[in-house]
Amino acid sequence: MKLLLTAFEPFGGEQINAALEAVNHVSVPSEIELSTLTIPTVFGAGAEMILSFARSFRPDAIIMIGQASGRPSISLERIAINLRDASMPDNVGNQPVDQPVVPSGPAAYFSTLPLKTMRAAVLSAGIPCDLSCSAGTFVCNDLMYSVLHLLAAASSPVLAGFIHVPCTPEQASLSNRKIPSMQTSDAVKGLEAAILSLCRFLDRTNSG
Amino acid sequence: MKLLLTAFEPFGGEQINAALEAVNHVSVPSEIELSTLTIPTVFGAGAEMILSFARSFRPDAIIMIGQASGRPSISLERIAINLRDASMPDNVGNQPVDQPVVPSGPAAYFSTLPLKTMRAAVLSAGIPCDLSCSAGTFVCNDLMYSVLHLLAAASSPVLAGFIHVPCTPEQASLSNRKIPSMQTSDAVKGLEAAILSLCRFLDRTNSG
Amino acid sequence: MKLLLTAFEPFGGEQINAALEAVNHVSVPSEIELSTLTIPTVFGAGAEMILSFARSFRPDAIIMIGQASGRPSISLERIAINLRDASMPDNVGNQPVDQPVVPSGPAAYFSTLPLKTMRAAVLSAGIPCDLSCSAGTFVCNDLMYSVLHLLAAASSPVLAGFIHVPCTPEQASLSNRKIPSMQTSDAVKGLEAAILSLCRFLDRTNSG
Amino acid sequence: MKLLLTAFEPFGGEQINAALEAVNHVSVPSEIELSTLTIPTVFGAGAEMILSFARSFRPDAIIMIGQASGRPSISLERIAINLRDASMPDNVGNQPVDQPVVPSGPAAYFSTLPLKTMRAAVLSAGIPCDLSCSAGTFVCNDLMYSVLHLLAAASSPVLAGFIHVPCTPEQASLSNRKIPSMQTSDAVKGLEAAILSLCRFLDRTNSG
Numbered sequence: 001m002k003l004l005l006t007a008f009e010p011f012g013g014e015q016i017n018a019a020l021e022a023v024n025h026v027s028v029p030s031e032i033e034l035s036t037l038t039i040p041t042v043f044g045a046g047a048e049m050i051l052s053f054a055r056s057f058r059p060d061a062i063i064m065i066g067q068a069s070g071r072p073s074i075s076l077e078r079i080a081i082n083l084r085d086a087s088m089p090d091n092v093g094n095q096p097v098d099q100p101v102v103p104s105g106p107a108a109y110f111s112t113l114p115l116k117t118m119r120a121a122v123l124s125a126g127i128p129c130d131l132s133c134s135a136g137t138f139v140c141n142d143l144m145y146s147v148l149h150l151l152a153a154a155s156s157p158v159l160a161g162f163i164h165v166p167c168t169p170e171q172a173s174l175s176n177r178k179i180p181s182m183q184t185s186d187a188v189k190g191l192e193a194a195i196l197s198l199c200r201f202l203d204r205t206n207s208g
Numbered sequence: 209m210k211l212l213l214t215a216f217e218p219f220g221g222e223q224i225n226a227a228l229e230a231v232n233h234v235s236v237p238s239e240i241e242l243s244t245l246t247i248p249t250v251f252g253a254g255a256e257m258i259l260s261f262a263r264s265f266r267p268d269a270i271i272m273i274g275q276a277s278g279r280p281s282i283s284l285e286r287i288a289i290n291l292r293d294a295s296m297p298d299n300v301g302n303q304p305v306d307q308p309v310v311p312s313g314p315a316a317y318f319s320t321l322p323l324k325t326m327r328a329a330v331l332s333a334g335i336p337c338d339l340s341c342s343a344g345t346f347v348c349n350d351l352m353y354s355v356l357h358l359l360a361a362a363s364s365p366v367l368a369g370f371i372h373v374p375c376t377p378e379q380a381s382l383s384n385r386k387i388p389s390m391q392t393s394d395a396v397k398g399l400e401a402a403i404l405s406l407c408r409f410l411d412r413t414n415s416g
Numbered sequence: 417m418k419l420l421l422t423a424f425e426p427f428g429g430e431q432i433n434a435a436l437e438a439v440n441h442v443s444v445p446s447e448i449e450l451s452t453l454t455i456p457t458v459f460g461a462g463a464e465m466i467l468s469f470a471r472s473f474r475p476d477a478i479i480m481i482g483q484a485s486g487r488p489s490i491s492l493e494r495i496a497i498n499l500r501d502a503s504m505p506d507n508v509g510n511q512p513v514d515q516p517v518v519p520s521g522p523a524a525y526f527s528t529l530p531l532k533t534m535r536a537a538v539l540s541a542g543i544p545c546d547l548s549c550s551a552g553t554f555v556c557n558d559l560m561y562s563v564l565h566l567l568a569a570a571s572s573p574v575l576a577g578f579i580h581v582p583c584t585p586e587q588a589s590l591s592n593r594k595i596p597s598m599q600t601s602d603a604v605k606g607l608e609a610a611i612l613s614l615c616r617f618l619d620r621t622n623s624g
Numbered sequence: 625m626k627l628l629l630t631a632f633e634p635f636g637g638e639q640i641n642a643a644l645e646a647v648n649h650v651s652v653p654s655e656i657e658l659s660t661l662t663i664p665t666v667f668g669a670g671a672e673m674i675l676s677f678a679r680s681f682r683p684d685a686i687i688m689i690g691q692a693s694g695r696p697s698i699s700l701e702r703i704a705i706n707l708r709d710a711s712m713p714d715n716v717g718n719q720p721v722d723q724p725v726v727p728s729g730p731a732a733y734f735s736t737l738p739l740k741t742m743r744a745a746v747l748s749a750g751i752p753c754d755l756s757c758s759a760g761t762f763v764c765n766d767l768m769y770s771v772l773h774l775l776a777a778a779s780s781p782v783l784a785g786f787i788h789v790p791c792t793p794e795q796a797s798l799s800n801r802k803i804p805s806m807q808t809s810d811a812v813k814g815l816e817a818a819i820l821s822l823c824r825f826l827d828r829t830n831s832g
């Protein structure tokens with residue numbers, strides 16, 4: 001089993017990105033081959049990078065991870081939409097308003113990960129977890145849509161989806177924020193539980 | 209330096225109490241003598257127990273710790289009020305409505321802990337922390353008021369106050385809750401930072 | 417100019433539906449011909465009813481209105497997704513889990529209403545208003561998706577979209593709810609502002 | 625029966641004050657004599673003004689009304705505390721930090737209004753209403769504490785308390801706020817219900 005995890009570079013003037021912190025600490029049993037990729041927090045920059053890497057690495061699934069300030073739980077995103085509408089600039093200053101991700105693309109793509117199975121596994125590990133119907137209209141949604149679009153265009157069997165993690169306590173303790181947070185070790189624990197349940201799902205599917 | 213920490217038994221049908229979990233893991237440098245006491249989650253049951261213990265232990269300060277479901281941060285309570293108004297029964301079935309804690313007592317007591325100093329220390333440790341102006345009207349406020357009342361009645365120089373900690377991720381991952389949480393190890397880290405800053409404050413005060 | 421407004425019957429054991437209350441009080445200048453339709457709160461029940469009515473009424477636009485408990489503002493929905501996942505039964509006891517609205521349908525449809533123009537008009541009228549990227553996975557999303565799907569299948573030029581309104585103060589004052597609310601007269605004022613801005617948009621488009 | 629209502633001038637750079645708007649529209653049956661007073665939003669400025677007015681007007685009760693941004697309901701304040709701790713300047717630039725309202729005063733005063741009776745009346749009128757255990761540490765709490773302190777010092781039988789109302793929809797519709805709101809007509813309806821229940825309570829008490 002081969003998995004590709006991605007996370008974004010810090011953005012919005014922050015020193016760290018909670019998702020990147022978590023991804024850097026995920027460890028899995030040796031029968032799972034895990035690669036991780038750090039993506040620039042820039043509209044349109046990540047998908048080709050991921051697909052290019054995937055062409056040589058040949059993962060069974062791609063899990064993109066991002067940080068969602070203000071959410072109290074790990075969020076498994078159900079759908080990515082063909083919309084860029086940024087309320088702040090990305091890391092190179094782009095701030096698209098009401099633009100499509102792919103001008104000729106469909107309105108949306110559903111995650112192809114087994115989300116409810118993964119959620120049950122995360123909750124069983126004692127980590128708060130919810131499904132989400134919106135990955136927003138910033139770079140996270142942009143990447144999720146783009147990757148699912150490229151995979152669909154290639155009729156690829158590779159599963160893919162996006163997971164948001166809360167800010168870290170360190171981020172939440174910065175002045176004047178009153179937001180929920182999740183310790184990196186717990187985000188890691190949740191992601192590992194999600195990954196293991198995904199791998200069991202893939203095993204069953206492949207042998208079925 | 210001697211400190212007394214207290215926490216409540218689990219209540220409201222829960223298996224654990226986040227504050228008790230945290231208190232059980234707090235550790236401090238050897239020059240601080242720390243005792244901990246577990247208090248029944250029952251109106252009126254804890255204060256005499258604490259004061260009785262304190263008469264032999266002779267702490268410099270008493271920090272009572274409780275669990276506050278729904279809060280995202282460690283909350284340093286500023287004030288306890290002379291009111292019992294329970295929206296659910298305590299652990300022996302008491303559910304007082306609009307009763308005073310102490311019939312002849314004053315309306316409220318302020319915490320005598322150096323709260324802003326402690327908050328700064330908790331935040332510096334990277335743990336979200338806020339001041340709070342209400343410890344509610346359940347057993348937490350009841351205990352805080354009672355202990356401050358008994359100390360005041362005895363003209364005791366012992367400092368005392370109450371700190372609320374969020375639920376743990378395990379508690380928040382139980383079905384249908386969408387509440388913020390804090391890992392026990394982070395609650396512990398925050399409490400330890402608060403305790404150390406309190407001890408430095410006491411040192412300065414005593415030598416001043 | 418002809419507009420069709422729809423609202424749902426009360427659901428979830430409630431006596432009223434905030435959206436239905438509002439729709440019943442909307443009034444517009446006489447140059448706009450307005451029809452309203454009340455839809456059963458049942459998966460799959462409303463779209464054909466709306467399209468059938470629309471075939472004779474021939475509206476320029478269809479605005480579906482629903483109630484969103486817990487939201488503080490009028491929400492203009494950007495997108496409907498091909499998913500039914502109900503956390504409670506509809507008014508005839510259906511509670512589909514992870515079912516598509518239309519088995520062969522695309523993942524989603526964007527609202528075809530000029531949402532940012534409408535939002536600006538609602539805000540100018542002094543009524544809180546936001547865009548939303550999720551109409552949920554209950555009957556509201558189901559209806560929005562179905563109507564947009566049927567219109568798309570017919571290559572219809574009719575614009576269509578969905579607007580959520582908050583609960584009324586009466587609903588919010590029922591015991592134990594601590595949710596934001598909006599007076600029906602304000603929901604009406606907001607909807608009227610949205611309708612007028614839509615009609616001006618259609619006028620410009622038609623004459624352009 | 626004579627009642628004195630007070631409200632603050634707009635503050636924090638706002639054009640209006642939701643409480644002042646409401647108070648200006650309250651009307652009561654002719655057997656209730658109502659006077660209203662507008663108070664500068666300045667620490668320490670209002671209580672003497674109110675007491676001076678009350679010495680000639682001789683009200684049976686004083687209800688102070690203020691605006692609480694972010695709250696979804698009418699809040700009946702249970703208690704005022706002897707603390708000024710401002711996170712923004714008042715209308716003349718005072719921003720006290722950790723100061724007492726009255727240096728020698730007690731820690732707190734409970735409202736002397738029949739709050740649960742009043743809450744039931746407001747809810748019966750279909751207006752969301754809650755009890756609150758904190759009026760904050762800004763000018764609202766300052767006024768409530770000061771008035772209760774002066775009345776207590778004079779052994780006055782006049783009842784007094786503080787009620788917070790949410791922002792208006794107009795205030796909430798200003799850019800970038802996502803806060804609950806309440807229409808002025810509903811705040812008025814709620815306040816009128818509270819006033820009538822208070823007057824019935826006073827009638828029963830006086831004749832009892």
